[in-house]
Amino acid sequence: MEKRSTKIAYFVALGIFIVLLVVLGLQFKGKENPVFVGDGAFYTTGDGVFLDGILKTADDSEGSKYALDGSYYVSPEAGTYFELSEDGNTIVGADGTEYVKSETPSKDVNGVEYTTYEEQVYSETPFAGTFWSLLPPIVAIVLALISKEVYSSLFLGCLVGALLYTQFAPWDTIVTLVGADYGIISVLADSGNMGIIVFLVTLGIMVDLMNKGGGSEAFGRWAKKTVHTRCGAQLLTMLLGVLIFVDDYFNCLTVGAVMRPVTESHKISRAKLAYLIDATAAPVCMIAPVSSWAAAVSGYVQSPSINGIELFLKQIPWNYYCLLTLLMIVVISVLNIDYGSMLTHEYNAQVKDDLFTTPERPFAGDDEYETGSKGKSSVLDLLVPVIVLIIICIVSLIYSGGYFDGGMTFMEAFSAASAGAALAIGGLIGCVFTFVYFWLRGAIGFEKSFESVPQGFIQMIAPILILTFAWTLCSFTRFAMYSADFVSNAMANVGDLRMFLPAIIFIIGAAIGFATGTSWGTIGIMAPIVVSVFDYDVEPILCTIGLAAACSGGVMGDHCSPISDTTIMASAGAHCFHLNHVFTQLPYALTVTGVAFVSFILAGLIQNVWLNLAIAVVLMVATLFVIKAVVSKKNTGIFEEMAEANKKMVAEAK
Numbered sequence: 001m002e003k004r005s006t007k008i009a010y011f012v013a014l015g016i017f018i019v020l021l022v023v024l025g026l027q028f029k030g031k032e033n034p035v036f037v038g039d040g041a042f043y044t045t046g047d048g049v050f051l052d053g054i055l056k057t058a059d060d061s062e063g064s065k066y067a068l069d070g071s072y073y074v075s076p077e078a079g080t081y082f083e084l085s086e087d088g089n090t091i092v093g094a095d096g097t098e099y100v101k102s103e104t105p106s107k108d109v110n111g112v113e114y115t116t117y118e119e120q121v122y123s124e125t126p127f128a129g130t131f132w133s134l135l136p137p138i139v140a141i142v143l144a145l146i147s148k149e150v151y152s153s154l155f156l157g158c159l160v161g162a163l164l165y166t167q168f169a170p171w172d173t174i175v176t177l178v179g180a181d182y183g184i185i186s187v188l189a190d191s192g193n194m195g196i197i198v199f200l201v202t203l204g205i206m207v208d209l210m211n212k213g214g215g216s217e218a219f220g221r222w223a224k225k226t227v228h229t230r231c232g233a234q235l236l237t238m239l240l241g242v243l244i245f246v247d248d249y250f251n252c253l254t255v256g257a258v259m260r261p262v263t264e265s266h267k268i269s270r271a272k273l274a275y276l277i278d279a280t281a282a283p284v285c286m287i288a289p290v291s292s293w294a295a296a297v298s299g300y301v302q303s304p305s306i307n308g309i310e311l312f313l314k315q316i317p318w319n320y321y322c323l324l325t326l327l328m329i330v331v332i333s334v335l336n337i338d339y340g341s342m343l344t345h346e347y348n349a350q351v352k353d354d355l356f357t358t359p360e361r362p363f364a365g366d367d368e369y370e371t372g373s374k375g376k377s378s379v380l381d382l383l384v385p386v387i388v389l390i391i392i393c394i395v396s397l398i399y400s401g402g403y404f405d406g407g408m409t410f411m412e413a414f415s416a417a418s419a420g421a422a423l424a425i426g427g428l429i430g431c432v433f434t435f436v437y438f439w440l441r442g443a444i445g446f447e448k449s450f451e452s453v454p455q456g457f458i459q460m461i462a463p464i465l466i467l468t469f470a471w472t473l474c475s476f477t478r479f480a481m482y483s484a485d486f487v488s489n490a491m492a493n494v495g496d497l498r499m500f501l502p503a504i505i506f507i508i509g510a511a512i513g514f515a516t517g518t519s520w521g522t523i524g525i526m527a528p529i530v531v532s533v534f535d536y537d538v539e540p541i542l543c544t545i546g547l548a549a550a551c552s553g554g555v556m557g558d559h560c561s562p563i564s565d566t567t568i569m570a571s572a573g574a575h576c577f578h579l580n581h582v583f584t585q586l587p588y589a590l591t592v593t594g595v596a597f598v599s600f601i602l603a604g605l606i607q608n609v610w611l612n613l614a615i616a617v618v619l620m621v622a623t624l625f626v627i628k629a630v631v632s633k634k635n636t637g638i639f640e641e642m643a644e645a646n647k648k649m650v651a652e653a654k
Contacts, residue, residue: 010147014156017139021160024132025168031126034482091117123482127164133481136161136473137515137563144562150578154469154563158183161476177472182480187471195420196249196565197464200572202427205456206385206434207257212452213443214377215385216261222379223262230646233259233266234276234333238326241280244390245288248281248566249423254386255280256573267649269349270356270576271342271584278570278585279329282519282555283322289313311536311547317609318548320596321506321556324620328592331624339631340587345580347638350645360577362462377443385434392433393426400425463572470517470563477516499604502542505530506549506556506600510593513557517564522554541607549600556596560589591627595620 091099099117127133140157144150158177165182166172177183187193210216227233237259244251255277263273289312317323331337338346348354398404400422401413438444477483505526513522530550534543558564562582571578599616606612632639 006147010143013142013146017142017160020135021163021168024127024164028126028167033123033126034129125165125167125481128480128482129485131486132164133477133483133486134515135164136476136481137517140473140563141515141561144579144582150466150562151469154466154473157563158469158472158476161473161481165476165480182472182475184468184472187475188468190471192418192420193467193471195418195422195424196467198424199249199420199427200253200460200464200467201457202424202431203253203257203389203456204458204460205431205452206389206427207253208452208456208459209434209438209444209449210257210382210385212448213381213438213441215379215381215383216257218377218379219258219261219382224265227262227266230266230268231333231336233262233268234272235330236262237273237276238280238329238333241277242284242326245284248285249419249569251281251285252277252566252569252573254389254573256570256575258382258386260575264355267349267353267355267645269342269345270574271345271580272338272349274570274574274576274581275342275585275588276329277573278559278567278581279325279588281570282558282566283325286322286519286551286555287316287319289316311544314544315548315551317613318545318603319552320548320599320603320616321552321592323613324592324595324599324616325559325589327617327620328588328624331621332588335624335628337624337628337631339627340584342584342588343631343635343638345584347642350642350649356577356580358577358580360580362571362575362577381438381441381443384437385430388433389426389430392429393423396422396426396429460572462578463568466568466578467565470565470568473563474516474518478518483512483516500601501533502545502549502604503597503600505546506553506597509550509553510556510560511553513554513559513564514561515557517558517561517567519554519558519564519566522557523551526550526554541609542604545600545603545607552596552600556589556593560586591623592620595623 089101098120100120102116102118123129127135136157139160140153143156144153147153159173162173162177162183166176178185180186180189188197207216223233223236227236237255240258241251241255244254256273259273259277345357348357397417397419398410398413401417402408403410403413435449438449439446509522509526512526513519516522527547527550530546531543534546536543558566560582561567562579567582568578570576571581574581595616598619599612602615603612606615
């Protein structure tokens, strides 16, 4: 009956979306495509002409010619000419790019007035920059939540994006969906995305090698002797997640590989493990000074009065969602608090010895740990490859950022690092090292070791497929449909609610992150807006709180979204059915969201970093105590059964 009702709801929702698309097609037929401001710009002052912020004069060393009142601009690049219109309002490049004169002059930090000629970008669809640019992810998320089937939902979301982009032209829709501009081929051709896929495959091979070599089984044996409680196993998972702060992808898969045998021995459900992994991935990376995330955020912040890294460090104690998420893990682990659908999963794991609850087993057979071909397995067979992988990935990140070329600090190299390429290099070297290590150890034979290559790849097919669709969906939403411009305009119309803006920024960032499935993309949209709304020289505290709110919102949306790559990775790392992870962690994430929202309101009013942080901590702990009291009262019998099963498990372990 449930499956039939689910099907009915799915097709009803699909029918509503089809009708909506027909209405939109009729309503927007014949409308002009909007024009947006691009990244490039000319700046003219009394001292000369700036191209993308670089001063160029008529007598510079490169022989460039600029005529403020003439008919042309000539750039230093040979053959690049910019024609100035007769009225002086438009500059057109040789490639056809238009730069239009800004209506109001601006001033730099020194008070020098300048005129800006901004690049004009012409969209190819009338839906660009409107609310309807968010329709593709809305379709994907709604259908996924109804059907609990992520592949078709993501695909249909991508299809809607292609339909809107091509204005419902059938053949063009198919070509665009598959094609090289915004479609599947485009996202797979991206070097960063392909680097992540290579990293996934190499890590899958490494995990299978560690299983065959007995590393996972040995670590599980050690954990049984060392970690005696469910609380200890959960806190150990969190600790490992905190220690692997360099990158969230790396965090999810590594923590999952290491902690699956530990949590399994303590009958912790795969949904709970997935939550612990996800909650210590993006939130940890967002408050870690040395991480790919710190580099990304600092690059988004363009302020003449403060360095991007410095502003990132200042926002950490204001980043309530990330900090409170980590606090929540500690509290629910120590006090044994479970609620929502997670309670069902934990009950089944402890009482019925069912780690999955639902019939889906996306990684069936992959957790049947072996002891090694010669019975020589030890904990080192897991720890050594993981530690080597961490070191190599860190070195690869700073290498890709140019650290070893000289002239760059460690943090500057992190800022310039290419995460996809670096992780691919690190994963490949780590994989080769793992092969050689097990051969030299004699823990696994030469021929058997190479069975891990196809098996490791097979383990990662599901997350790779989901990621491909999620990336394609993001490509249509952000780049083809200009959803960022819709958000920017929405922010501009918020009004002058200075003290409450951080809370508003947090909610808007969360909504964008949830709809697009990307925290980096969300922060890339919101951070420049925050810096422009709050002048750091005038309102340094509000500017810092605003950036923290944007980062918190992006992480929250990413944390909850079923189309988020981090959420997908957490499911893969925990070997958990993806939508089970989404549904079970949502109540936990929304609890933190509510407390963080109130905390951002108080932060805008009080503006005292440590007092506000203390208030946020007290609110979080108090909220969890209230939840525990309410849930325990409603589910007394369930908690008694779980407690009894836990006592029995501890007694057997002794």
